[in-house]
Amino acid sequence: MTAIEVKDLHKRYGGTRAVDGVSFTVAAGETFGLVGRNGAGKTTTVECLVGLRRPDGGTVRVLGLDPARRRRELAQRVGVQLQESQLPDRLRVAEALRLYAGLHRAPADWRSVMERWGLEPVRNRSFGDLSGGWKQRLQLALALVGAPEVVVLDELTTGLDPVARRDTWELIGDLKASGTTVVLVSHHLDETEALCDRVAVFAAGRIAALGGPAELVERTGSGSLEQACFALMEQARAAAREDAR
Numbered sequence: 001m002t003a004i005e006v007k008d009l010h011k012r013y014g015g016t017r018a019v020d021g022v023s024f025t026v027a028a029g030e031t032f033g034l035v036g037r038n039g040a041g042k043t044t045t046v047e048c049l050v051g052l053r054r055p056d057g058g059t060v061r062v063l064g065l066d067p068a069r070r071r072r073e074l075a076q077r078v079g080v081q082l083q084e085s086q087l088p089d090r091l092r093v094a095e096a097l098r099l100y101a102g103l104h105r106a107p108a109d110w111r112s113v114m115e116r117w118g119l120e121p122v123r124n125r126s127f128g129d130l131s132g133g134w135k136q137r138l139q140l141a142l143a144l145v146g147a148p149e150v151v152v153l154d155e156l157t158t159g160l161d162p163v164a165r166r167d168t169w170e171l172i173g174d175l176k177a178s179g180t181t182v183v184l185v186s187h188h189l190d191e192t193e194a195l196c197d198r199v200a201v202f203a204a205g206r207i208a209a210l211g212g213p214a215e216l217v218e219r220t221g222s223g224s225l226e227q228a229c230f231a232l233m234e235q236a237r238a239a240a241r242e243d244a245r
């Protein structure tokens with residue numbers, strides 16, 4: 001079953017072609033990675049997936065629905081953790097989880113989510129008083145408290161210490177095992193390699209390559225996904241230079 005379908009997606013900001021003809025599908029239960037340099041179009045693509053931006057062209061379907069038109073319904077079924085999302089400074093951790101759970105028709109038990117994400121020690125702390133790492137953890141927990149079918153995570157472990165990063169990987173492993181579809185935007189290619197079933201390598205608003213991590217490594221004769229991505233991005237840049245001539 002297909003969870004996400006993106007066909008020929010285009011999005012411009014003024015004269016900038018942020019996304020320039022992107023197509024991919026994500027199967028239900030798959031963990032799908034988006035990687036690429038700053039400004040390659042990853043965040044714009046996921047913003048279109050969650051209905052925060054309206055495409056200029058192409059189609060996007062998430063669980064069979066158009067996110068630009070059915071955002072409210074999808075908010076019940078899709079968990080989102082985006083870069084730099086903020087909460088009111090005075091909102092406490094436990095309150096935030098209870099509040100978010102209350103917004104969903106069939107949420108997870110918010111106390112279990114709090115415990116599973118190690119947030120118990122800071123349950124009474126206000127959002128404004130949390131360190132960057134705790135804020136990040138809370139945002140992840142909030143993305144999951146609605147027991148979503150699809151989770152979109154942009155910069156999953158940015159700001160987390162190495163132990164928290166590994167804990168997070170384990171939690172994503174649990175999510176995968178439960179059949180949740182995960183879309184993961186990351187600059188950490190070790191993370192992408194460890195967690196993702198397939199990876200789309202973005203370059204200048206397009207997908208330069210798409211495949212399983214091992215497949216991309218083999219295709220480029222590289223030693224790791226990191227090296228493979230460098231090679232693929234370089235190839236895309238060389239092709240764009242050639243086209244421009």
Ligand SMILES: Nc1ncnc2c1ncn2[C@@H]1O[C@H](COP(=O)(O)OP(=O)(O)OP(=O)(O)O)[C@@H](O)[C@H]1O
Pocket residue numbers: 013016017018019036037038039040041042043044045202
């Ligand atoms: N709100 C906006 N207004 C104008 N230009 C934008 C806006 N958001 C993004 N862009 C531009 O669109 C392009 C794609 O940006 P986007 O944030 O989607 O890339 P990204 O791959 O997610 O980058 P990063 O890894 O830095 O998050 C960039 O050139 C960026 O400067």
